[in-house]
Amino acid sequence: MIMRRLSHPLVRLVAGFVVWSVAFVVLYAAQALGCAYGWGDWHRPILWLLFLLALVPMAWLALPGPRHDHQHALHTAAVWTNRAALLAAVLIFLPVTFASLCT
Amino acid sequence: MSERPSPIALHKQLDAIWGTPPGLARLSSVNHTILGKRFMALALCFFGIGGLLSMLIRAQLATPDSAFLGPEIYNQVFTMHGTVMMFLFAIPMFEGFAIYMLPKLLGARDLAFPRLTAYGFWCYLFGGSILIVAMLAGVAPDGGWFMYTPLSSKPYTPGINADVWLLGITFVEISAVTAAVEIFVTILKMRAPGMALARMPLFAWYMLVTAGMMIIGFPPLILGSILLEMERAFDLPFFDPTRGGDPLLWQHLFWLFGHPEVYIIFLPAAGALSTIIPVFAQRPILGYRAIIAAIVAMAFLSFGLWVHHMFTVGIPHLALAFFSAASALVAIPTAVQIFAWIGTLASGKPRWDIPMLYVAGFFIVFVIGGLTGVMLAMVPFNTQAHDSYFVVAHLHYVLVGGFVFPMLAAIYYWLPHISGRQSLYRLSIPAFWLILIGFNLTFFLMHLTGLMGMPRRISTYPSNWGWDWLNLLSSVGGFILTMGFALVLADMVLQFRFGARFRRDPWRAGTLEWATATPPPSYNLAAIPHIEVRADQLQPAQIGPALARGDGYLSFAHRGEQETLGVNMVTGAVEHLITLPRRSYLPLWTALATASFFLALLFRLYWLAPIGALVTLGLFLVWPVSLGEKRDKGHIDIGRGVSVPPDAEAADNVTVLANRTALAMNATLFASLLFGGLFLLVVAPNWQDTGAAQVPLWAAALAILAALSGAVLAARARQGNARGGTTHPGLILAILAQLVAMASILAAMLWLDDPTGHARQAVPFVVLGYAGLHCGLGAVMSAHALWRLTRGYISARRQTEMVLGARWNAYAAGAVILAFGLTGILSLGGTV
Numbered sequence: 001m002i003m004r005r006l007s008h009p010l011v012r013l014v015a016g017f018v019v020w021s022v023a024f025v026v027l028y029a030a031q032a033l034g035c036a037y038g039w040g041d042w043h044r045p046i047l048w049l050l051f052l053l054a055l056v057p058m059a060w061l062a063l064p065g066p067r068h069d070h071q072h073a074l075h076t077a078a079v080w081t082n083r084a085a086l087l088a089a090v091l092i093f094l095p096v097t098f099a100s101l102c103t
Numbered sequence: 104m105s106e107r108p109s110p111i112a113l114h115k116q117l118d119a120i121w122g123t124p125p126g127l128a129r130l131s132s133v134n135h136t137i138l139g140k141r142f143m144a145l146a147l148c149f150f151g152i153g154g155l156l157s158m159l160i161r162a163q164l165a166t167p168d169s170a171f172l173g174p175e176i177y178n179q180v181f182t183m184h185g186t187v188m189m190f191l192f193a194i195p196m197f198e199g200f201a202i203y204m205l206p207k208l209l210g211a212r213d214l215a216f217p218r219l220t221a222y223g224f225w226c227y228l229f230g231g232s233i234l235i236v237a238m239l240a241g242v243a244p245d246g247g248w249f250m251y252t253p254l255s256s257k258p259y260t261p262g263i264n265a266d267v268w269l270l271g272i273t274f275v276e277i278s279a280v281t282a283a284v285e286i287f288v289t290i291l292k293m294r295a296p297g298m299a300l301a302r303m304p305l306f307a308w309y310m311l312v313t314a315g316m317m318i319i320g321f322p323p324l325i326l327g328s329i330l331l332e333m334e335r336a337f338d339l340p341f342f343d344p345t346r347g348g349d350p351l352l353w354q355h356l357f358w359l360f361g362h363p364e365v366y367i368i369f370l371p372a373a374g375a376l377s378t379i380i381p382v383f384a385q386r387p388i389l390g391y392r393a394i395i396a397a398i399v400a401m402a403f404l405s406f407g408l409w410v411h412h413m414f415t416v417g418i419p420h421l422a423l424a425f426f427s428a429a430s431a432l433v434a435i436p437t438a439v440q441i442f443a444w445i446g447t448l449a450s451g452k453p454r455w456d457i458p459m460l461y462v463a464g465f466f467i468v469f470v471i472g473g474l475t476g477v478m479l480a481m482v483p484f485n486t487q488a489h490d491s492y493f494v495v496a497h498l499h500y501v502l503v504g505g506f507v508f509p510m511l512a513a514i515y516y517w518l519p520h521i522s523g524r525q526s527l528y529r530l531s532i533p534a535f536w537l538i539l540i541g542f543n544l545t546f547f548l549m550h551l552t553g554l555m556g557m558p559r560r561i562s563t564y565p566s567n568w569g570w571d572w573l574n575l576l577s578s579v580g581g582f583i584l585t586m587g588f589a590l591v592l593a594d595m596v597l598q599f600r601f602g603a604r605f606r607r608d609p610w611r612a613g614t615l616e617w618a619t620a621t622p623p624p625s626y627n628l629a630a631i632p633h634i635e636v637r638a639d640q641l642q643p644a645q646i647g648p649a650l651a652r653g654d655g656y657l658s659f660a661h662r663g664e665q666e667t668l669g670v671n672m673v674t675g676a677v678e679h680l681i682t683l684p685r686r687s688y689l690p691l692w693t694a695l696a697t698a699s700f701f702l703a704l705l706f707r708l709y710w711l712a713p714i715g716a717l718v719t720l721g722l723f724l725v726w727p728v729s730l731g732e733k734r735d736k737g738h739i740d741i742g743r744g745v746s747v748p749p750d751a752e753a754a755d756n757v758t759v760l761a762n763r764t765a766l767a768m769n770a771t772l773f774a775s776l777l778f779g780g781l782f783l784l785v786v787a788p789n790w791q792d793t794g795a796a797q798v799p800l801w802a803a804a805l806a807i808l809a810a811l812s813g814a815v816l817a818a819r820a821r822q823g824n825a826r827g828g829t830t831h832p833g834l835i836l837a838i839l840a841q842l843v844a845m846a847s848i849l850a851a852m853l854w855l856d857d858p859t860g861h862a863r864q865a866v867p868f869v870v871l872g873y874a875g876l877h878c879g880l881g882a883v884m885s886a887h888a889l890w891r892l893t894r895g896y897i898s899a900r901r902q903t904e905m906v907l908g909a910r911w912n913a914y915a916a917g918a919v920i921l922a923f924g925l926t927g928i929l930s931l932g933g934t935v
Contacts, residue, residue: 009300009673013395017403024407024425031421036785073301073392074673080396088404088432095424102419 016085023054035102116660133217142199165578167566178245185248207616210295223278225694230274244268283317309374322772327356347862372509384451397436430480461512472500493553524602537587544580617643630655806847813840817912848875874922881915
């Protein structure tokens with residue numbers, strides 16, 4: 001089902017950043033929930049885990065997939081967009097590994 | 104085979120179908136060319152009003168201790184300046200431009216929903232008028248254009264000033280919401296045959312992404328406005344921290360819209376630049392694919408940096424780091440576009456003309472704004488410069504650089520298309536220099552006043568703080584800038600009156616809009632072309648006469664209908680024939696009914712508001728009465744030896760896509776509401792020892808069961824209809840099920856403790872109200888399908904209404920489950 005949808009050029013074009021958006025919301029929510037409900041020593045490992053989990057599909061999407069010749073331009077644009085999403089995820093989410101969590 | 108009519112005869116036949124008669128009948132126009140021009144003309148009027156207000160601001164601040172305007176009036180003036188420029192000028196201006204331009208650029212004869220365009224225009228006019236009349240009456244909003252609570256809450260703004268903003272802007276935003284759906288559907292489904300996505304001109308790509316951003320970006324603002332108005336009108340405490348609310352919720356909802364909004368304004372302008380620059384560089388745009396990637400990246404990243412407007416409210420370092428990194432990173436896709444434009448110019452053979460002056464002005468001003476944006480993305484600097492005139496300078500460099508300069512380039516480039524005449528040039532060049540010098544004199548100095556500590560929104564300042572001469576020069580610059588805009592206005596008027604006429608394509612452009620006659624006829628193109636190359640590398644001067652002769656699709660008028668084509672979203676292969684509705688007064692009447700709803704709320708005639716809402720809904724249901732077919736037509740000839748089914752017989756037609764888009768927008772609003780509830784639960788103060796939000800289990804179970812049944816029954820009715828079976832009983836049962844769900848939800852809402860007492864009660868009250876409303880809408884959609892079925896408009900092939908009924912009922916069921924889910928969460932932890 002997911003693979004079939006990803007074969008749609010428009011879906012593939014936005015897929016990386018959709019994952020990025022979901023990861024952004026989940027990490028931001030996990031940061032807030034951890035502070036509100038006192039996750040203590042578990043807080044940062046959970047954020048680490050979520051960070052790494054988010055990178056897996058984004059790394060996969062950043063690989064060039066099968067392409068159809070009549071949509072060559074879209075295919076290239078999608079690969080670049082998904083690579084941009086991966087880069088954005090690494091740079092923007094990296095602070096979960098070191099920044100102070102609740103202060 | 105009938106003989107092909109002459110181009111003039113074909114023009115007369117098509118114009119008789121598509122044209123709008125003169126006189127009062129103009130009020131019934133639904134034509135995109137007319138409505139696009141109306142949008143832009145009205146937006147320019149509001150630009151004039153906003154500009155006048157800015158002159159008042161600069162007159163007040165020109166000298167220290169000024170008594171020109173009192174602080175009360177000054178508060179209204181600066182609030183209205185920002186509000187008018189953002190909501191009544193910038194957004195409607197690009198909407199109007201897209202409404203005018205997109206069908207021509209894509210090779211369609213109109214937008215997907217012409218009546219919706221007209222309805223949006225009337226909402227814009229009436230909503231904007233509410234704000235302006237309030238200002239003339241001295242009760243304009245006065246809490247700043249972003250209306251922060253608690254300043255805009257009832258205790259601190261007891262008059263109707265804040266209500267004018269909340270209701271007026273929400274009314275205007277209807278036009279943005281309708282435009283977003285229209286633009287999205289039109290770009291995806293109504294391009295000329297052969298225009299695959301990969302061949303689409305960049306302006307259409309920019310507008311597609313902009314429309315997608317509007318679909319996600321506007322609902323949080325609309326939700327925030329509804330919640331604040333409910334707090335002000337009915338005392339439901341969403342933003343009152345003493346009763347479990349939180350002012351920061353408003354800031355989150357506002358900036359979740361507000362920051363993407365900057366890019367929503369910039370992207371259409373960048374689309375215009377990506378169209379204009381290759382024409383004057385005399386070569387195709389460099390980096391077409393990289394620009395598409397950059398637009399998509401920019402759109403998403405712009406949603407991930409709203410909190411940089413809230414860096415000083417006291418949030419943890421980790422969250423600061425998130426939003427700071429995203430704010431800095433968004434500069435990269437912006438830079439990709441800027442380097443693509445510079446590269447295009449550098450590798451082409453640039454010829455200079457008036458539009459290119461403004462393109463140069465854009466580069467200078469916008470790059471400065473972008474760099475100060477990166478400075479403000481850094482938390483330590485932001486903390487120092489927050490709420491100072493440095494921010495005022497930055498936002499004007501970004502918005503004027505990123506929107507007004509490209510808009511002026513676009514006006515000089517495309518006004519000949521509207522007027523059919525070329526620019527006179529005498530005033531154009533001095534106007535440009537006055538604008539460039541005036542703008543930089545006004546706003547560059549504000550960086551300095553800001554760094555010297557001058558806070559924004561103050562009405563006076565003492566004379567011994569070193570701000571005097573900078574403010575005086577800023578004010579002088581402001582008046583020079585106004586003179587420049589006055590010259591542009593005069594230049595536009597003179598062009599219409601004295602400009603030299605031309606035939607087609609005066610700029611030797613590569614896009615399809617220049618293939619129309621100028622000014623364009625009501626139907627745009629006498630025939631719809633087949634596109635075989637990228638659609639920004641066409642030769643309109645050759646294509647235009649061929650299309651006027653009728654060389655293309657639909658080059659006839661014998662069916663007497665407003666016809667255009669629907670294509671496959673990706674490949675551009677022609678798929679169906681779209682018959683658009685004719686002109687009608689219904690959009691005007693519906694907008695007037697909508698106005699009665701908003702005015703009733705504004706003047707606190709709460710008994711009248713539901714009547715206004717019901718009349719509006721009733722009028723919407725009248726819209727499709729005369730539309731549709733009572734028999735299956737099969738394939739219809741569209742010329743060039745091709746036959747396709749009508750839109751109503753296509754599974755993936757424009758109405759279905761528009762409803763999917765509307766539901767996505769609706770889901771964003773609901774998600775924002777759920778986020779708001781959870782945000783208050785987790786973050787807001789005073790949630791300890793409050794009563795749990797309790798609803799009876801039977802009501803929750805019955806509501807969920809009934810709503811799910813309604814969804815299943817509507818879906819099965821749709822499947823039965825597709826098989827040619829009887830569907831009346833299924834639809835009737837679906838309606839009854841949703842009515843039962845509504846009643847159960849109402850019982851649950853009444854069971855809650857006083858919703859004005861605490862947000863723990865107010866949030867489920869509103870969330871359940873939303874779910875109940877959608878059960879009602881599910882019932883209405885099923886009833887509508889039943890009515891259309893009874894009248895013979897639905898068959899196994901024509902099943903649009905059945906699809907819509909199934910979708911809305913499924914959405915209602917999802918909303919009910921999530922609403923009770925949130926209510927359940929809010930019942931945990933409270934005292935029973």
